[in-house]
Amino acid sequence: MEFKDYYSALGVSETATEEDIKKAYRKLARKYHPDVSSEAGAEAKFKETNEAYEVLKDPEKRAEYDQLRQLGARQADGRFRPPPGWESAEHFSSGDMEQGQFSDFFESIFGRAGTAHRSYREGRQQHFRMRGEDIHVTLPLLLEEAYRGGERQLEFSVPEVDEYGLVSHGKKTLKVKIPPGASPDRPLRLRGQGAPGIGGGESGDLLLEIQIAPHPVFALKGRDLYRVLKISPWEAALGTTVEVAGLQGKVKLKVPENSQTAQQLRVKGKGFPEGDMYVELRVVMPPGHSEKAREMYRQLANESSFNPRSDQGTTHD
Numbered sequence: 001m002e003f004k005d006y007y008s009a010l011g012v013s014e015t016a017t018e019e020d021i022k023k024a025y026r027k028l029a030r031k032y033h034p035d036v037s038s039e040a041g042a043e044a045k046f047k048e049t050n051e052a053y054e055v056l057k058d059p060e061k062r063a064e065y066d067q068l069r070q071l072g073a074r075q076a077d078g079r080f081r082p083p084p085g086w087e088s089a090e091h092f093s094s095g096d097m098e099q100g101q102f103s104d105f106f107e108s109i110f111g112r113a114g115t116a117h118r119s120y121r122e123g124r125q126q127h128f129r130m131r132g133e134d135i136h137v138t139l140p141l142l143l144e145e146a147y148r149g150g151e152r153q154l155e156f157s158v159p160e161v162d163e164y165g166l167v168s169h170g171k172k173t174l175k176v177k178i179p180p181g182a183s184p185d186r187p188l189r190l191r192g193q194g195a196p197g198i199g200g201g202e203s204g205d206l207l208l209e210i211q212i213a214p215h216p217v218f219a220l221k222g223r224d225l226y227r228v229l230k231i232s233p234w235e236a237a238l239g240t241t242v243e244v245a246g247l248q249g250k251v252k253l254k255v256p257e258n259s260q261t262a263q264q265l266r267v268k269g270k271g272f273p274e275g276d277m278y279v280e281l282r283v284v285m286p287p288g289h290s291e292k293a294r295e296m297y298r299q300l301a302n303e304s305s306f307n308p309r310s311d312q313g314t315t316h317d
Contacts, residue, residue: 004105006052006065014066015157015169018057025053051106063168070133070159070195132195132204133159139208141182143215147247147272149180156206159195176208181273184210185222218247223275230284231255246270246277253279 007014010024031037032046039045055061137156158172174193182188187209194204212220219226229244239257243250244267251267261283270277289297 002105004048004051004103006055009048009052010056012056016056018059021053021056025049025057029053048103051103055106066159066169131201132197134204134207135194136207136209138211139176139178139188140211140213141178142213143218143220144247145178146182146210146212146220147180149178149182152176152178154208174206181223182210183220183223183272184212186210217245220272223272225271225275225277227277227279228282229253229279230282231259233283233285236260236281236283244279251277255281259283 007016010016010021010028012020012024016024028049029046032039032042032049034043034046037046055065135156135158137154139152139154153173153175155171155173157169160168160170172193174190176188176190178188187207190206190208192203193206196203217227225247227244227246229242231240231242235242235255236259237257239259240255242253242255244253246267248270251270253265253267255265259281261281263281265279265281267277267279
């Protein structure tokens, strides 16, 4: 059967409060009510909204649904399969909804009368074991923090299953050690710090997805650092040696003769661990010129046959 995402149907997150769910339902119900809506597919949207609200407004039904989301599986053909042992508990009523207003998914999972199913029945629970799900948490870091490493205290939401198989969400606080050189291309995996297992199964892992805050000087691409270095026209023409700041301190960089804007110079081993630093040159004209300087430019123009536009081709009308 096709899985129904009731949270998406109402446009709310999995951690939405009862008040958030109620507000979202009222807004969508007004929008898609067949008596007032002229939108195509409004009736189907209205039924989908009512079905989602029927499940999520009730804490017990919502807990059952959350459990199903966690323990169910997608089959090879993309269809949804409930976990083993999921069978009717027959303890929910359908409220004001009539038979036939539910989708096949709702009726297969919660019964035709709106009755719910439980993921375990007595005598079978001890035989059902499942590894806890992995939890993904975004960890924002400054570039310098990621490069040096350190410690952070995190608080994140963890699904918890009680003795009756119902799922709730609790908070977990954990002190995390960040290794030097942490970067977005290498998520941190903390074994056993994710959701607890079911029926004695092992806990899932916590996956920290590193997010580097924008930096005023450096950009990180993979393990390499990139930065811009401004140089004068005479430094570009004659070459020079300058000091350039990196995350490991200042390094001496040799700018070769006849350097060009956008030319990149590689400084080996000065990026993140296993990476390099690339310095992009940018030739900058001085803001003003003395008469003597202008005369020197005129003399250079007279003596040089260089035409920077010679390779641009000819435009025909």
